Amino acid sequence: MTSADYSQPREVEQRPSGPASLPDVLDRILDKGLVVAGDVTLQLLDVEILTIKVRLLLCSAEKAEEMGIDWWKHDPFLSGQAEQDKKLQKRVDKLESLLGSVANESQTAAGGHSSSGEGESSSNERESGPGRSGG
């Protein structure tokens, strides 16, 4: 009992930063934007509100990712690239499913009329279809 006279500072020193991991903090605090006062001495009430997202991304997107921030990738406004990618992906999907159905048909055609052996010519016909409409 008497040896416990050096009170450990563990409770006193406890920092009140609570739940805060940096990305969580930034999610909340930067969400509302940052108030940037041009010059407090001259134009005290003329505050400019900048979208922090744009401002900081111009500086470094890599840095943002390093810090665990990636919302800009999901923001259609900030990630024109992602939008582009999505469109391309859609076109690829469409083409693939088209090709898939062609392959399926040629397979069932080959399976169904194995004696005729005309599977190839039917797929040739289909290929000319999109070609015509494209030109």
Place this chain on the structure above:
Amino acid sequence: MSASQAQGAPAAEGSYLYGIVPQAAAVPRRAGFGPLRTVCEGDLQAVVSTVSATDWAPEKLSEWDAVAERAQRHQEVLQGLLEHCTPLPMRLGTILHGDDQVHEFLCRAHAKLAGALSAVQGRQEWGIKLTVDRAGLASQVQRQDPELQALEQRMAGTPEGTRYMLEKKRDRLRTQRIDGEQARFVELVRGELGHLAEQRAVLSARDECALNDSLLVETARADALGERVTALNDSLRGLAAIELTGPWPPYSFAPVIQLGQETQQVDG
């Protein structure tokens, strides 16, 4: 008045405003960007400290590190206030010309501030994030979905070209099924936790999260929320996990209150 003219340019200082607390609330003696003090008006207390304007010049804020460091200090002060009552957080970088301006702001925006402050009193913000184990879900849907199994069977013993197409088809279907399951989890979590909350805010999307929300929850219900999250996590059987963070100052539920501009005719 002109005491600071020795250097030509006066050292610009401002009053940094972290947030507003009720008049009766205790304010810890803690430093934020400087020692804390309060400016009072009626039933409102503004928590401020003096900052140098040059520290907050726009050029100083164009680096992530600089902004993150400031955000964390802002957070620490508000988190400290939260130990005594729920503060109404101001946005990062809210700086007024001096305490007189802070006082003027309290007067001018009194009704809005008092309303917003009482709306968050006795409540806290809690973060919920949901991460989904997509690989785990993939093997689950592969085991359980009849359509996927049928495709798998068709793939066995088909020639390579066709097989490739079937594989693509299976992958697409599997992704759809995983997305569907994920959406179901999100709905489940929002539904189950939503009724413990008074408001919900959807935060920025994140790669690793299927859901990143904040809830405004009565302080008295915080324990119930924690228990609900534990129970839900058990029921998700490792296929998804909810992470609860908080309590936070109610950042996501504080309205943006304009600092001024309306009353410009304050000539002495």
